[in-house]
Amino acid sequence: MKYFYIAPQAREILLLAASLVFFLPVYFYSFWSSGWRIHACILVVCAMGIVWAPVNFGGSTFCIFAATMCSRIPDTSKAYRALWVIAGIIIIATVSMRLETFFWVPAIIFSIPSGIGAIIGERLTRSNENLLRKQEEVEHLAALAERERIARDLHDLLGHTLSVITLKAELAGKLFDKNPAASKKEISDIEHTARQALAEVRAAVIGYRATGLLHELQSAKNALSAAAVELETEIEKVRLPAATENVLALAVREAVTNIIRHAQASICKIHLTAGNGRVELHIADNGVATHSIAANDNDGKQTLHKGSGLNGMDERVRALGGTLNIRIEQGLTLHLSVPLKEST
Structure with missing residues (x-):
């Protein structure tokens, strides 16, 4: 503003141009610097304002820029470090009160709101960036969980169905010459199952x-009947939430698939009861459980080995806050206990 009523000298114009040429690189460098370099940039710009003060009170602008540059100071365990730096700039301007009033008054008045506003804006930008990164992580984890869910469900669905189709195809082949009508029925069942x-x-x-x-x-x-396995059921009538019913249905499917494939059982028992805020599903067979047992340890004890089907069953049950207990008795016994929440 001084130059509106006082013509600048050539020397002053050259010094002003040199100051701008020096200031701009320092200012833009502060955007990419870190640590002590940011503080050095702030100190240099503030010193430029003090140096210019005796010649041109517009040098207070450099102090205001120094205050806004405090927003570059990163968040650390030492809270409010940027505000302390702004306070240091104000102190420097206050000590310079012996200079022109037109210098230190703007330096103090405008540095505070400019610096605080820049700090708030920078913190808000960083918070938005962190929020976006967290949202991307959540979306990525959700996509992984969904892929795992689909993989588990497809394993349970296709494993059971293909076992039934294989069993019926073998039965149809055996009946083809002896009983063509029964063989035709089995082939029709295969088509329906597929x-x-x-x-x-x-x-x-x-x-x-x-x-x-x-x-x-x-x-x-139907599947157990085709495998010559007798099914005994005791099902208590209870209204189940959709998620709970889905988990129990998939557990029945996986258990029956394992019985047909591996157990060589003649009897399968499925019991469903509800009480005390929980629903209990009990599935047992009288076959062999060698497919679910790992090698014996040094003490001769058998350790249970869960395949992908049982692991998927366990994950789904635990997702509902329930438990899956697997025991090796006459055959393999599965006991599922899931909290029973009334559907709305």
Whole structure:
């Protein structure tokens, strides 16, 4: 403003140009610097204002820029470090009160709101960046969890269905010459099972289930019957939330698949009871459990080895706050206990 009513001298213009040429690199360098370099940049710019004060009171602008540069100071365990630096700039300007009033008054008045405003804006920008990164992490983890869910569900769905199709195909082959009508019925069942499996796979991909626990029990009865395994059921009538029913239905499917594939059992028992705020599912067979037992340890004790199917069952149960207990008795016994929450 001085130059509006006082013509600048050539020497002063040269010094002003030199100051700007020196100031701009220092100012922009502060955007990419860290640690002590930021403090050095702030000190240099503030010193430029003090040096210019006796010649041109507009040098207070450099002190204001120094205050805004405090926003570059990163967050550390020492809270409010940037504010302390602004306070130091104000103290320097206050000590310079012996200079022109037009210098230190703007330096003090405008440095405080400019510096604090820049700090708040910088903190807000960093918070938004952190929030975006966390959202990206959450989305990434959600995508991984969804892929794992689909993988578990497809394993349970296809493993069971392909076992049934294989069993019925073998039975149809054996009956082809002896009983063509029965063989034709088994082939028709294979077609029906394959179509049903296709529909269930499509439903699993989009995260829904078209069938419930009762339908799964009926499918288990048909599959076990084809494998010459007698099914004994005791099912208590209870209203289950959709998520709980889905987990129990998939548990029945996985257990029946393992019995058909490995157990060589003749009897399968499925009991469902509810009480004390929990629903209990008990599945047991009288076959062999060698497919679920790892090698004996040094003491001769058998240790349980859970495959991907049982692991998936355990993860789904734990996701609902329940527990899965696996015991080796006459055969393999599964006991699922899940909190029973009333559906709304």
